Amino acid sequence: xxxxxxxxxxxxxxxxxxxxxxxxxxxxxxxxxxxxxxxxxxxxxxxxxxxxxxxxxxxxxxxxxxxxxxxxxxxxxxxxxxxxxxxxxxxxxxxxxxxxxxxxxxxxxxxxxxxxxxxxxxxxxxxxxxxxxxxxxxxxxxxxxxxxxxxxxxxxxxxxxxxxxxxxxxxxxxxxxxxxxxxxxxxxxxxxxxxxxxxxxxxxxxxxxxxxxxxxxxxxxxxxxxxxxxxxxxxxxxxxxxxxxxxxxxxxxxxxxxxxxxxxxxxxxxxxxxxxxxxxxxxxxxxxxxxxxxxxxxxxxxxxxxxxxxx
Numbered sequence: 367x368x369x370x371x372x373x374x375x376x377x378x379x380x381x382x383x384x385x386x387x388x389x390x391x392x393x394x395x396x397x398x399x400x401x402x403x404x405x406x407x408x409x410x411x412x413x414x415x416x417x418x419x420x421x422x423x424x425x426x427x428x429x430x431x432x433x434x435x436x437x438x439x440x441x442x443x444x445x446x447x448x449x450x451x452x453x454x455x456x457x458x459x460x461x462x463x464x465x466x467x468x469x470x471x472x473x474x475x476x477x478x479x480x481x482x483x484x485x486x487x488x489x490x491x492x493x494x495x496x497x498x499x500x501x502x503x504x505x506x507x508x509x510x511x512x513x514x515x516x517x518x519x520x521x522x523x524x525x526x527x528x529x530x531x532x533x534x535x536x537x538x539x540x541x542x543x544x545x546x547x548x549x550x551x552x553x554x555x556x557x558x559x560x561x562x563x564x565x566x567x568x569x570x571x572x573x574x575x576x577x578x579x580x581x582x583x584x585x586x587x588x589x590x591x592x593x594x595x596x597x598x599x600x601x602x603x604x605x606x607x608x609x610x611x612x613x614x615x616x617x618x619x620x621x622x623x624x625x626x627x628x629x630x631x632x633x634x635x636x637x638x639x640x641x642x643x644x645x646x647x648x649x650x651x652x653x654x655x656x657x658x659x660x661x662x663x664x665x666x667x668x669x670x671x672x673x674x675x676x677x
Contacts, residue, residue: 406436535555547565
């Protein structure tokens with residue numbers, strides 16, 4: 367990663383300049399991060415140690431929890447944020463900033479694509495139930511995960527290239543708590559209007575298309591369940607409610623932020639929704655509305671308790 371600038375580090379202005387607020391945020395975000403790690407690891411282990419992995423929706427959920435999404439995604443930002451809240455100077459090296467910018471968008475895009483795959487699973491479950499086993503095979507689910515990785519890498523790498531080929535000027539202060547594209551563009555020595563439009567096309571358009579696809583899936587689902595009995599109607603919608611909640615918490619703030627231009631971008635608490643809050647609530651949301659997941663966690667807990675008593 368070649369540094370074409372004299373700047374070797376950036377100063378992150380963070381969430382607040384008040385020490386009392388920073389200490390409060392430190393305690394809050396530390397608890398949130400611990401909750402993210404424990405919750406997502408618990409979901410992952412419960413699925414892997416039971417028969418739930420054979421179900422496509424749980425196969426996607428296992429990847430959403432650990433392998434490509436929540437833990438990896440939030441770990442690109444949250445540990446640094448927690449450390450900076452107690453630091454006198456919040457700095458990040460040029461290479462660390464560029465790495466954070468790439469990995470955050472890479473894992474974030476993967477999460478968006480996995481959520482879209484989960485919506486497709488709900489669509490097939492309700493609208494194509496007779497063909498479900500033919501459509502949602504393990505090979506096709508694996509192909510969707512691979513496609514999510516490729517779909518996350520290519521646009522993120524392109525955005526990363528735009529960032530590293532820019533020349534940055536002093537002051538080297540990023541008005542955010544992590545390195546993101548728009549705050550970085552404000553430090554560029556050259557006119558970034560065209561690059562800002564590329565970012566909107568890259569991130570904002572992706573969010574818009576994904577949102578449209580999700581709306582299409584759920585519009586068809588709602589149209590299909592209209593003919594169901596009241597009991598089956600409620601049951602069908604309950605299988606989608608968890609996914610809809612997660613999508614709203616994660617994708618809506620992303621769409622709101624990246625549809626802006628670089629000149630109108632403002633630091634906002636909306637960023638906390640997709641970097642910390644959504645990854646923290648994901649395992650809780652999916653567990654509370656999933657009886658099979660609850661049973662798998664209880665079984666895992668009982669197994670751990672029995673082994674502990676035997677020792």
